[in-house]
Amino acid sequence: xxxxxxxxxxxxxxxxxxxxxxxxxxxxxxxxxxxxxxxxxxxxxxxxxxxxxxxxxxxxxxxxxxxxxxxxxxxxxxxxxxxxxxxxxxxxxxxxxxxxxxxxxxxxxxxxxxxxxxxxxxxxxxxxxxxxxxxxxxxxxxxxxxxxxxxxxxxxx
DNA sequence: GCCAACGTTGGC
DNA sequence: GCCAACGTTGGC
Numbered sequence: 001x002x003x004x005x006x007x008x009x010x011x012x013x014x015x016x017x018x019x020x021x022x023x024x025x026x027x028x029x030x031x032x033x034x035x036x037x038x039x040x041x042x043x044x045x046x047x048x049x050x051x052x053x054x055x056x057x058x059x060x061x062x063x064x065x066x067x068x069x070x071x072x073x074x075x076x077x078x079x080x081x082x083x084x085x086x087x088x089x090x091x092x093x094x095x096x097x098x099x100x101x102x103x104x105x106x107x108x109x110x111x112x113x114x115x116x117x118x119x120x121x122x123x124x125x126x127x128x129x130x131x132x133x134x135x136x137x138x139x140x141x142x143x144x145x146x147x148x149x150x151x152x153x154x155x156x157x
Numbered sequence: 158g159c160c161a162a163c164g165t166t167g168g169c
Numbered sequence: 170g171c172c173a174a175c176g177t178t179g180g181c
Contacts, residue, residue, distance in 0.1 A: 007179090033164075056179050114180080133162035135178050 002048050003141040004039070004068070005129055006102065007055040015052050015064040015107060024104035025069055028138075029077045030085040031099060036138035040100050041072040043140065050102060051141065051149070053129070061113035062149065070101035108153050116152070123148050 006028065008014065018026055031037055045068060052064040075097040077083040078090040090096035118130050128139040141149075 009179090035164095060180070133178095135163055137178090 001045065002043055003050075003143060003146040004044065004048055005051040005053055005062070005139050005141050006066075007053045007137045009056045010054045011057070014054065015104075018052065018064070018066065018102065018104045019107070021104070025101055027075075027099050028102045029075050029099045031075070031137060032078075032085055032087060032097060033135075033137065036136055037072075037098055039138050039140060041098050044068045044072065044100055046071060049105075049146070051146075055137075059111075059113055059115075061111055061116070062108055063111060064107040065105045066102045067105055068100055069103040072098040072100050075099040110153065110156065112149065112153060117149070120148070120152065 013026070018024065028040075031040065048068040050066040050068060051062045052066050053062050054060055074095045075085075077085050078087040078095065078097045079092050080086055081088075087096060114129070117124060117127075121130055124130055124145055127141065127145050128134055128136060
């Protein structure tokens with residue numbers, strides 16, 4: 001089992017949107033980065049736990065926990081010229097992009113901001129999220145870091 | 158809105 | 170294969 005963090009802009013798709021989606025599930029479409037795709041395609045398994053992170057907003061941070069609900073399959077939105085994530089270079093005969101399904105598990109009992117995570121840079125050493133210039137939208141979280149953040153969640157109210 | 162960091166593209 | 174230019178991400 002692997003642990004993950006996925007970023008979403010709350011204006012586009014928030015943890016509330018996921019919670020209220022049919023079956024509390026959604027297609028994680030629109031990933032157009034090879035490293036992120038490879039993580040989904042090669043290393044994600046059904047049932048893997050996922051931190052749900054709000055990015056590009058007033059206060060970015062972890063807001064909930066989800067799980068991987070499918071293995072990777074073709075992201076058909078890459079073929080739709082009207083889709084925001086359309087990729088003219090992706091040939092339907094040789095699809096370039098994939099996605100997984102994500103299912104809501106719970107909101108974290110409190111918001112864990114990026115700045116708070118940075119305060120624990122020592123314990124979270126190597127965590128991609130707090131590395132400088134990080135832009136990955138799908139990233140692995142080590143078991144140690146996962147457990148540390150879950151413990152952090154219980155720290156305050 | 159600014160801008161640093163990054164990934165991708167394309168000329169050579 | 171190199172690398173400058175460009176577009177995007179995302180924190181602040």
